[in-house]
Amino acid sequence: xxxxxxxxxATIANLNCGFDVMGLCLETIGDEMIFRKSPTKGIxxxxxxxxxxxxxxxxxxxxxxxLAILNNxxxxxxxxxxxIEIEIHKxxxxxxxxxxxxxxxxxAVFGVNEILGKPYSKSELVHFAMKGEAIASGxxxxxxxxxxxxxxxxxxxxxxxxxxxxxxxxxELFAVVLHPHIEIKTSDARAVLEPMISLKNAIKQWGNxxxxxxxLYMKDYEIISRSLEDVIIEPLRKGLIPNFDxxxxxxxxxxxxxxxxxxxxxxxFALCKGSSIAKNVAKAMExxxxxxxxxxxxxxxxxxxxxxxxI
Amino acid sequence: xxxxxxxxxATIANLNCGFDVMGLCLETIGDEMIFRKSPTKGIxxxxxxxxxxxxxxxxxxxxxxxLAILNNxxxxxxxxxxxIEIEIHKxxxxxxxxxxxxxxxxxAVFGVNEILGKPYSKSELVHFAMKGEAIASGxxxxxxxxxxxxxxxxxxxxxxxxxxxxxxxxxELFAVVLHPHIEIKTSDARAVLEPMISLKNAIKQWGNxxxxxxxLYMKDYEIISRSLEDVIIEPLRKGLIPNFDxxxxxxxxxxxxxxxxxxxxxxxFALCKGSSIAKNVAKAMExxxxxxxxxxxxxxxxxxxxxxxxI
Numbered sequence: 001x002x003x004x005x006x007x008x009x010a011t012i013a014n015l016n017c018g019f020d021v022m023g024l025c026l027e028t029i030g031d032e033m034i035f036r037k038s039p040t041k042g043i044x045x046x047x048x049x050x051x052x053x054x055x056x057x058x059x060x061x062x063x064x065x066x067l068a069i070l071n072n073x074x075x076x077x078x079x080x081x082x083x084i085e086i087e088i089h090k091x092x093x094x095x096x097x098x099x100x101x102x103x104x105x106x107x108a109v110f111g112v113n114e115i116l117g118k119p120y121s122k123s124e125l126v127h128f129a130m131k132g133e134a135i136a137s138g139x140x141x142x143x144x145x146x147x148x149x150x151x152x153x154x155x156x157x158x159x160x161x162x163x164x165x166x167x168x169x170x171x172e173l174f175a176v177v178l179h180p181h182i183e184i185k186t187s188d189a190r191a192v193l194e195p196m197i198s199l200k201n202a203i204k205q206w207g208n209x210x211x212x213x214x215x216l217y218m219k220d221y222e223i224i225s226r227s228l229e230d231v232i233i234e235p236l237r238k239g240l241i242p243n244f245d246x247x248x249x250x251x252x253x254x255x256x257x258x259x260x261x262x263x264x265x266x267x268x269f270a271l272c273k274g275s276s277i278a279k280n281v282a283k284a285m286e287x288x289x290x291x292x293x294x295x296x297x298x299x300x301x302x303x304x305x306x307x308x309x310x311i
Numbered sequence: 312x313x314x315x316x317x318x319x320x321a322t323i324a325n326l327n328c329g330f331d332v333m334g335l336c337l338e339t340i341g342d343e344m345i346f347r348k349s350p351t352k353g354i355x356x357x358x359x360x361x362x363x364x365x366x367x368x369x370x371x372x373x374x375x376x377x378l379a380i381l382n383n384x385x386x387x388x389x390x391x392x393x394x395i396e397i398e399i400h401k402x403x404x405x406x407x408x409x410x411x412x413x414x415x416x417x418x419a420v421f422g423v424n425e426i427l428g429k430p431y432s433k434s435e436l437v438h439f440a441m442k443g444e445a446i447a448s449g450x451x452x453x454x455x456x457x458x459x460x461x462x463x464x465x466x467x468x469x470x471x472x473x474x475x476x477x478x479x480x481x482x483e484l485f486a487v488v489l490h491p492h493i494e495i496k497t498s499d500a501r502a503v504l505e506p507m508i509s510l511k512n513a514i515k516q517w518g519n520x521x522x523x524x525x526x527l528y529m530k531d532y533e534i535i536s537r538s539l540e541d542v543i544i545e546p547l548r549k550g551l552i553p554n555f556d557x558x559x560x561x562x563x564x565x566x567x568x569x570x571x572x573x574x575x576x577x578x579x580f581a582l583c584k585g586s587s588i589a590k591n592v593a594k595a596m597e598x599x600x601x602x603x604x605x606x607x608x609x610x611x612x613x614x615x616x617x618x619x620x621x622i
Contacts, residue, residue, distance in 0.1 A: 021518045157522035158515060163537055165525045196507045199543075204469060206517040207332045211468035213521050214476045217528040226474055232510075 002037040004114055007311045008107030009151075009304050010092045011099035012175060012269050013143040016230035016260040017208035021156045023099075023147035026175060027304035031103045032311070033062070034087040035111035041083045043067050043112075050090030061101045062088055062108035065132025069109045072128065073116055084115055096179045097263040102144030103308075105132030110149065110308045122149045122307065126164055137186060144263065151307030153216055170219040173303040174278035176270040177262060178247060178285045181295040184240050189264035192236045201231045221257060221273050228258025228271060241266045243292055250284040275302070313348040315425055318622045319418030320462075320615050321403045322410035323486060323580050324454040327541035327571040328519035332467045334410075334458035337486060338615035342414045343622070344373070345398040346422035352394045354378050354423075361401030372412045373399055373419035376443025380420045383439065384427055395426055407490045408574040413455030414619075416443030421460065421619045433460045433618065437475055448497060455574065462618030464527055481530040484614040485589035487581040488573060489558060489596045492606040495551050500575035503547045512542045532568060532584050539569025539582060552577045554603055561595040586613070 009030040015022040031050075038044065043066045045055045057063035066086060074080055086108065092100040109128040113120050120128075129145035142164060146154040150166045157163040208227045215223030238244040238261065251259040251270035255277045259270040270285065272278040282300050289296050320341035326333040342361075349355065354377045356366045368374035377397060385391055397419065403411040420439040424431050431439075440456035453475060457465040461477045468474040519538045526534030549555040549572065562570040562581035566588045570581040581596065583589040589611050600607050 018517070018521065020514045021521060155518070155521045155525060157518045157525075157534070157538060163522065163534070165522060165529075165534060167525055168528070193510065195510055197510050197513055199504065199506055199508050202508055202513040202516070202543075203331045205513070206329070206520045207466070207468045209517045209521050210329065210332060210466045210524050211474065211476060213524045214466060214468075214478055214528075217479070217525075218476075223468070223474070223476060227468060232513075 002115070003035070004111060004310050005032060005034045006107055006111050006308060008033055008103035008308050009148055011102055011144045011147045012177070013099065013263040014233070014261070015212065016228045016234065016258060017205055017212055018155070019230070019233050020141070020143055022153065022209070022212070023143045024153045024175065025147040025151045025304040025307050026098070026177070026299070026301040028301040029092060029098065029177070029299050031091050031107060032089040033107045033111055035115050036085040037115060038083040038085045041080070043070060044083060044085050045088065046085045047087040048090070051094055053088065053090070059135070061132040061136050062086060062104040064135050065105040065108040065129050066112045068131035069112050069120070069125070069128040073119055077119060080116070084112055086111065093179065095183055097261070097265045097267040098177055098179070099144035099148060099263065101136030102129070102133055102148050105129040106145045106148035106308050108132060114310065123164060125149050127162055147307070149307050152303060152305045155213065167213055167216050169216040169303065171305070172274050174272045174275055175301050175303060176251065176256070176272065176278055176282045176285060177267050177299045177301070178289060179267045179297050180241065180289065182242070182266050184264065184266050186264065188240060189237060192240065193233065194236065197232055204231050225257040228260065230260055234260055237261055237265060241268065242294060243289065244268060246288050247285050250288045251281045254281045254284040256281045275300070313426070314346070315422060315621050316343060316345050317418055317422050317619060319344060319414035319619050320459055322413055322455045322458045323488070324410065324574040325544070325572065326523065327539045327545065327569060328516055328523055329466070330541070330544050331452070331454055333464065333520070333523070334454045335464045335486065336458040336462045336615040336618050337409070337488070337610070337612040339612040340403060340409065340488070340610050342402050342418060343400040344418045344422055346426050347396045348426060349394040349396045352391070354381060355394060355396050356399065357396045358398040359401070362405055364399065364401070370446070372443040372447050373397060373415040375446050376416040376419040376440050377423045379442040380423050380431070380436070380439040384430055388430060391427070395423055397422065404490065406494055408572070408576045408578040409488055409490070410455035410459060410574065412447030413440070413444055413459050416440040417456045417459035417619050419443060425621065434475060436460050438473055458618065460618050463614060463616045466524065478524055478527050480527040480614065482616070483585050485583045485586055486612050486614060487562065487567070487583065487589055487593045487596060488578050488610045488612070489600060490578045490608050491552065491600065493553070493577050495575065495577050497575065499551060500548060503551065504544065505547065508543055515542050536568040539571065541571055545571055548572055548576060552579065553605060554600065555579060557599050558596050561599040562592045565592045565595040567592045586611070
């Protein structure tokens with residue numbers, strides 16, 4: 001393939017009980033990227049719309065990720081005789097907490113892999129995408145790039161070695177995401193975390209994570225609902241998000257299975273069974289936030305089982 | 312039914328990454344109990360073999376559990392016009408770390424439930440069995456009584472409300488249990504635990520628990536194997552069990568998927584795919600322990616998917 005356009009979905013990481021390990025993929029929110037073979041060797045970013053991002057390859061999340069896979073390919077297989085031009089059309093707002101940088105990183109490795117003739121599986125691409133993520137967040141992590149690449153619900157079991165697992169899930173799950181237009185600095189979101197936690201709370205959290213994964217496999221919405229609880233991170237971080245409790249409560253009152261902070265915030269997510277409940281929940285969350293003076297946008301999306309794809 | 316004999320299986324709690332929440336049920340080790348209707352109302356323990364245990368109902372794990380279900384039945388349904396006599400034949404050594412008291416508690420509620428005409432499901436029985444467990448351990452917990460009652464692998468998601476989940480698992484899993492004949496006081500096993508743990512290790516642990524549950528559903532032995540790791544409790548408790556590391560390493564070297572402390576110890580368990588690997592692993596663990604002067608016994612058992620049953 002010498003010319004492709006792809007969709008790079010937004011993602012929700014953590015999912016309350018799965019801090020740093022769980023994530024899910026969205027369907028209605030995502031960036032678009034275009035990849036073209038070019039006669040000039042190397043990676044070149046030719047166009048960026050929707051965000052102010054650097055064109056220098058080594059400073060751009062997509063550039064770094066694209067270079068990581070290209071260099072690795074040349075080491076594993078053959079030198080590449082052509083170059084690849086990339087256009088990045090951002091639709092996911094940076095700093096929204098729904099995997100904006102992960103979409104760029106995952107999109108870049110997916111696109112380059114297609115142009116190279118698919119030498120790597122989607123799972124193998126996670127490793128390269130993490131190199132791009134590191135530019136955005138300062139550390140290589142996989143909790144957004146994994147669901148963006150694989151789709152559905154994913155678990156990062158561990159990093160040594162990198163071990164990613166796609167979790168089977170029921171097909172009626174919808175997410176609502178409310179993105180308040182405020183900035184939470186990554187440093188602030190990290191500073192509120194406690195390096196030590198109580199064993200008692202940790203047991204609650206891993207009981208819930210076990211419940212969430214079992215509930216997804218069993219397609220048992222009640223278990224999923226009871227498991228979507230965060231006794232460790234949410235109490236520390238929710239203060240950074242104005243009206244978090246009100247939005248969460250309005251989601252739960254209107255039938256959401258669970259609600260919480262998407263990634264490091266500020267977006268607030270709710271998980272729902274079926275689109276009609278999701279619409280009611282979105283309306284309730286929206287009404288709650290309209291009472292503040294903070295601008296926001298809101299999205300409803302089915303959980304996207306496919307992940308990044310050619311369009 | 313007016314006269315039944317039951318088998319009350321031994322269980323392994325924790326399973327490395329699932330401290331206080333996971334457990335599995337064994338097939339070849341377990342107590343036997345006999346239940347008889349009698350004209351004299353109430354619960355009476357008429358015979359105990361295999362262990363020195365009190366006959367007083369309120370001091371005996373099985374007695375307390377039996378009374379809990381009987382009293383509850385009379386409150387929920389009708390007064391009972393007969394009594395129930397219980398014989399307890401202990402085969403599981405007390406203090407071995409493979410759910411000896413849980414077998415008595417679970418057996419008692421299962422047997423009484425049968426005599427009463429099965430008014431409660433096995434899942435509902437967990438609550439009553441926990442009352443018996445509290446006599447033995449000082450607190451109501453469910454990580455051994457749940458697998459004893461339900462069989463297979465089980466997760467206690469949480470206690471408020473009590474939420475127990477049977478985890479689907481592949482049918483080729485075997486456990487090896489080596490029980491060194493030493494006593495670890497519950498107070499000592501608890502005293503070594505740290506009330507605070509690092510968030511970093513907690514994330515590793517819940518990643519592994521998620522991996523274990525996903526691996527069981529996926530019947531993926533490699534994921535199960537990589538997930539059977541305990542970065543929190545084992546490092547603190549293993550010093551209480553002489554030669555723990557040597558036994559664990561001999562199990563892993565001989566093909567075990569994982570190995571660790573059974574419950575609060577002193578028993579050491581290994582999980583294996585298939586009976587022939589289990590036999591090799593048992594032999595290796597045995598050879599390692601023969602070099603010590605500590606007497607021990609060793610068991611090989613398929614994971615028992617049925618749990619407590621009438622024989």
